[in-house]
Amino acid sequence: MATNGKKATAGHQVAWVFDLNKCIGCQTCSVACKVLWNEGDEGSEHMWWMTVNTQPGKGTPKDWESMGGGYSNGELQLGKLPTAEEFGGGWDYNYDEVLHGGKGRSVHLQKIAGSKTWGPNWDEDEGGGEWPNAYFFYLPRLCNHCTDASCLEACPVGALVKREEDGLVLRNEDVCEGNQLCAAACPYKKIYFNAPRGVSQQCIGCFPRIEKGVAPACVRQCPGRAAFVGFIDDETSLVHRLVNQWKVAVPLHPEYGTKPNVFYVPPLAPAPLNPDGSANENADRIPPQYLESLFGKDVHGALANLKAELAKKRRGEASEVMDALILYEWKDALGPFSKDPAELVWK
Numbered sequence: 001m002a003t004n005g006k007k008a009t010a011g012h013q014v015a016w017v018f019d020l021n022k023c024i025g026c027q028t029c030s031v032a033c034k035v036l037w038n039e040g041d042e043g044s045e046h047m048w049w050m051t052v053n054t055q056p057g058k059g060t061p062k063d064w065e066s067m068g069g070g071y072s073n074g075e076l077q078l079g080k081l082p083t084a085e086e087f088g089g090g091w092d093y094n095y096d097e098v099l100h101g102g103k104g105r106s107v108h109l110q111k112i113a114g115s116k117t118w119g120p121n122w123d124e125d126e127g128g129g130e131w132p133n134a135y136f137f138y139l140p141r142l143c144n145h146c147t148d149a150s151c152l153e154a155c156p157v158g159a160l161v162k163r164e165e166d167g168l169v170l171r172n173e174d175v176c177e178g179n180q181l182c183a184a185a186c187p188y189k190k191i192y193f194n195a196p197r198g199v200s201q202q203c204i205g206c207f208p209r210i211e212k213g214v215a216p217a218c219v220r221q222c223p224g225r226a227a228f229v230g231f232i233d234d235e236t237s238l239v240h241r242l243v244n245q246w247k248v249a250v251p252l253h254p255e256y257g258t259k260p261n262v263f264y265v266p267p268l269a270p271a272p273l274n275p276d277g278s279a280n281e282n283a284d285r286i287p288p289q290y291l292e293s294l295f296g297k298d299v300h301g302a303l304a305n306l307k308a309e310l311a312k313k314r315r316g317e318a319s320e321v322m323d324a325l326i327l328y329e330w331k332d333a334l335g336p337f338s339k340d341p342a343e344l345v346w347k
């Protein structure tokens with residue numbers, strides 16, 4: 001395997017936390033990112049660096065969790081390269097025929113031939129479980145700016161770097177040769193290919209904003225107050241406290257071995273119903289095994305910690321954790337990146 005074999009470290013590490021109990025799946029983060037970084041840029045039409053999928057679901061690209069990559073026993077793995085069809089995209093309807101075709105009620109809206117068979121949010125709100133105990137939740141996903149970034153090690157020409165000052169994994173597009181080994185090695189399948197330019201591309205962590213003390217667009221624009229950002233190595237930061245001190249946030253698929261820097265407060269759900277319609281307070285609506293398959297064994301501790309803090313609040317006791325998650329002051333979610341982008345002079 002022709003890779004550069006290099007690992008990289010950083011002095012500081014920007015990290016994200018998404019509270020899955022507060023994410024409402026509105027896609028504001030996805031759209032904020034799209035509009036800011038890849039709208040109207042030829043070759044990036046299909047790119048959604050930020051995506052929010054419904055779980056359980058096949059996600060974006062379709063069935064990405066079965067595509068491989070990351071590390072196994074410390075060895076770099078090259079997985080599958082997602083196809084354009086697996087990434088999917090929008091599709092068109094027969095608007096002209098229905099609205100201007102003069103056929104009245106004899107025709108109805110339908111997808112036109114040649115439309116995509118999958119899209120970034122194809123299985124939205126389908127979820128899992130059986131009525132009346134169905135469940136679903138939303139999972140915002142972006143590049144994890146991993147501590148052990150397999151994309152970086154896989155690149156044979158050294159186009160990817162992990163920045164010392166913030167740990168963001170960035171690409172030098174002048175060096176990138178578009179061989180897509182990075183995309184094969186990324187287990188989260190968060191790298192896209194820009195065919196006209198012949199380069200791979202992924203989330204840049206909004207580094208021009210980070211450098212000016214402005215939070216990434218996905219965090220700042222989140223109306224659900226579900227997203228947090230900060231330096232994970234800063235012990236006073238909310239991201240550090242949520243992950244390392246209070247232990248209520250866990251990474252997605254830690255078994256992939258890349259040490260991701262996006263963390264999730266796992267979802268709770270109402271108690272499932274017994275056949276007579278009463279609530280079964282001793283059972284979980286979302287199967288804990290399912291959550292373990294996503295977030296690893298630590299998810300059980302995170303859920304227990306979360307439930308204990310919730311119980312405190314319900315008893316009228318103080319809970320620093322719940323107060324942090326409720327986020328009375330939305331700017332508290334932005335850590336050291338609380339500057340208003342509208343007040344800055346961008347050059």
Ligand code: SF4
Binds near residue numbers: 018024025026027052
């Ligand atoms: S903007 Fe916030 S609430 Fe909306 S989908 Fe994204 S993370 Fe969830």
Ligand code: SF4
Binds near residue numbers: 143144146169258
């Ligand atoms: S999520 Fe993928 S693209 Fe992003 S740093 Fe990790 S391995 Fe690289």
